[in-house]
Amino acid sequence: MASARRPRRRGSRRDYATVLLTNATATSSPAYCKDAVVFNSQQCGGFTTDTARFAAAG
Numbered sequence: 049m050a051s052a053r054r055p056r057r058r059g060s061r062r063d064y065a066t067v068l069l070t071n072a073t074a075t076s077s078p079a080y081c082k083d084a085v086v087f088n089s090q091q092c093g094g095f096t097t098d099t100a101r102f103a104a105a106g
Contacts, residue, residue, distance in 0.1 A: 071098045 068089045075082050
């Protein structure tokens with residue numbers, strides 16, 4: 049039986065620009081985990097900024 053749910057697609061794979069707001073991102077893990085997420089986002093074609101710059105750009 050086929051599922052009625054449609055698969056979710058990543059925004060970056062649908063030609064949307066992805067932006068990680070570094071001061072609006074949190075984890076209960078150690079700080080180096082968040083640092084790794086920010087680093088990976090920057091290295092994999094995503095954009096990173098903070099909320100003040102993001103709001104000013106709009």
